[in-house]
Amino acid sequence: MQFCTKSVLFAICTVITEAIPDTVGSKLIGLVTSRAEIPELLKLDDVIDLVIPRGSNKLVSQIKSSTKIPVLGHADGICHVYVDKSADLEMARRIVLDAKIDYPAGCNAMETLLVHRGLVEKGWLNNMILDLRTEGVTLYGGPRTSSLLNIPMAHSLHHEYNSLACTVEIVDDVYAAIGHINLYGRHDLYAHTDSIVTEDQEVADVFLRQVDSAAVFHNASTRFSDGARFGLGAEVGISTSRIHARGPVGVDGLLTTRWYE
Known part of the structure; x- marks a missing residue:
């Protein structure tokens, strides 16, 4: 879990504002210290260009419904890992464990494991479930698996x-x-991160083309969906919007283009 107390926020804000030259002005950065101030800020659509809420889907939805200011938000992170029948099974095991247990509170952690029925017959799914339980993961089943x-x-x-x-x-x-992910992985038609584990490139290509998520991976953990890993520098969030920034968002994703000559 990540916590940031008011005193820490105040210290960070102080360091930043003291580093800003006087010619720019220390009032460039403002610090909101209570939730009571937020509704008033959200009314200032004439001076505020963008809101980037960090928190639950409920928080994002509440802010979107209470302001005219554009919101760079995210939907629920219902991330899937699909293990195909042609997967390298040891690779699949490592990817599944990383996607679930590395940081389970993260929005890019795996929430649903989809397994090809052929791997049930091979016994791989039973072994995977044992590995997950050994790591302390509580398991729930879909209609077929339960x-x-x-x-x-x-x-x-x-x-x-x-x-x-x-x-x-x-x-x-x-x-x-793909049908499962497109049906259950979306919220308001926006989806986060989904991965396929397979050695069949044709199958991978079908998955990558037809799963409409902010990030779609082949033989990689969903935890790879991250601004630092993408080389974007400091990350302000992972956007599931289609316009304009989508996926992990760095500074470039916050900028617009102004043309003049």
Whole structure:
């Protein structure tokens, strides 16, 4: 978990403002210290160009509905990892564990594991479940998986756990995986990060083309969706909007273009 107290925020703000030359002005940076000030700020659409809320989907939705200012927000991070029948199974195991346990509270952590039905017959899914449980992960099943593996039914297939818990579901093929992701991974038609693990390039290409998420990966953990890893420098967030910045957003994603001659 990441915490930032008011005293730390005040110290950071002080350092930044003291570093700004007098010719620019110390009032360039402002510090909001209470939630009571936010509604008034959101009314200032004549002077504020962009709002970047950091927090839950509920917070983002509340801000979007209460201001005319453009909001660079994000939907729920319902991130999926789909393990195809042709996957390198040891690679798949490492990717799944990293995606779930590296930082489970992150918006780019895996919330749903989709597994090709052929891997159930091979016994890989049973081994994967054992590995996840060993790491302290609580497992819930989709309609097919819950009864087959005797694990509790997930109350929703569109759920961001933000903890050491995830949903597991069995699918027939890559098209079924894509259908699942496009149905349950979206919120207001925006999706976060999804990954396929496969050694079949044709299958990977289908997945990468047809999954409409802010970030889509082949043989990589969803945790890779990060501004620093993308070389964007300091990250202000991961946007699931289609316009204009999408995915991890650095400074360039906050800028507009002004043409003159």
